[in-house]
Amino acid sequence: MQSKTKQKQRPEEPIETDFGQRQVSHQNFSRIVALPKIALQNCGITSQVSVTLVQQNGEKFLKISPAKTRGDKK
Secondary structure (H helix, E strand, O other): OOOOOOOOOOOOOOOOOOOOOOOEEEEOOEEEEOOOHHHHHHOOOOOOEEEEEEEEOOEEEEEEEEOOOOOOOO
């Protein structure tokens, strides 16, 4: 009879893409940072995004992901 052992799964290392330094533009009370269009298309982002500020282990960063719209089945 074979004994089953649990394998410890390592968390995947994140893949980071550097877009270089970006200008922060001012428009009324908003701040705008432009990203390359092709980068957003490669992530599946076509119209709306969800932006989240993540604060973890002393780091702060923005997380941008495709927003679910009405009628999406994902």
